[in-house]
Amino acid sequence: MRDLILASTSSARRALMDGMGIPYRTEAPGVDETVAPHLSAEEAVLELAARKARAVKDRHPGAWVLGADQLVEVGGRILTKPVDRDDARRQLGQLMGRTHDIHTGVCLVGPGGHITEGVERARLTFYRLEPDELERYLDLEEWRGCCGSYRVEGAGQALLQRLEGDRTNVQGLPMVTVVRLLRQAGFPFFERR
Numbered sequence: 690m691r692d693l694i695l696a697s698t699s700s701a702r703r704a705l706m707d708g709m710g711i712p713y714r715t716e717a718p719g720v721d722e723t724v725a726p727h728l729s730a731e732e733a734v735l736e737l738a739a740r741k742a743r744a745v746k747d748r749h750p751g752a753w754v755l756g757a758d759q760l761v762e763v764g765g766r767i768l769t770k771p772v773d774r775d776d777a778r779r780q781l782g783q784l785m786g787r788t789h790d791i792h793t794g795v796c797l798v799g800p801g802g803h804i805t806e807g808v809e810r811a812r813l814t815f816y817r818l819e820p821d822e823l824e825r826y827l828d829l830e831e832w833r834g835c836c837g838s839y840r841v842e843g844a845g846q847a848l849l850q851r852l853e854g855d856r857t858n859v860q861g862l863p864m865v866t867v868v869r870l871l872r873q874a875g876f877p878f879f880e881r882r
């Protein structure tokens with residue numbers, strides 16, 4: 690049985706991996722997430738996904754490690770996870786009535802120098818909300834721990850006027866890409882326990 694580690698503290702990523710049903714464990718990547726300012730959103734999430742995966746792989750040389758990173762891009766600006774409710778209100782205020790992109794990079798590293806990666810974009814258009822409705826959404830605290838301050842699989846789906854791309858990508862892991870990387874690396878699926 691291969692030792693697969695998800696280099697993540699994200700409950701959303703764990704939920705997506707759990708759904709796929711192959712054995713894995715998690716470990717916090719514990720890396721500095723600073724990147725050079727000239728990088729595009731795609732380049733930044735790929736670099737950080739690889740940085741997270743490599744950091745855990747260095748601690749577990751014989752393991753396979755999957756890392757991921759996500760950014761929201763709207764009007765040329767980058768949004769990461771909000772620090773508090775006011776920050777979440779500001780983020781959602783930038784997304785209401787507009788179209789934004791979510792970029793997620795994933796990287797799979799393994800024994801023998803194996804490294805494969807992918808980056809996926811989802812494009813979302815949000816309804817415009819009245820201030821009171823926005824406050825009611827903030828009360829649900831779906832903003833905590835989420836790039837862009839919403840959860841697409843939660844009440845946040847009521848914000849969504851249009852979604853192009855893989856919905857799981859929005860939640861934190863583009864599972865079509867994750868499955869491709871795992872299959873390319875020879876991972877078996879549907880194993881009998």
Ligand SMILES: Nc1nc2c(ncn2[C@H]2C[C@H](O)[C@@H](COP(=O)(O)OP(=O)(O)OP(=O)(O)O)O2)c(=O)[nH]1
Nearest residue numbers: 697698699701758759834835836840841859860861
């Ligand atoms: N449940 C849920 N989570 C979301 C959604 N959109 C974004 N997220 C979460 C997934 C990730 O945990 C987080 C993206 O931030 P990062 O890529 O920096 O990952 P994070 O620091 O949370 O965890 P990690 O670096 O993997 O330990 O936002 C959503 O619609 N639903």
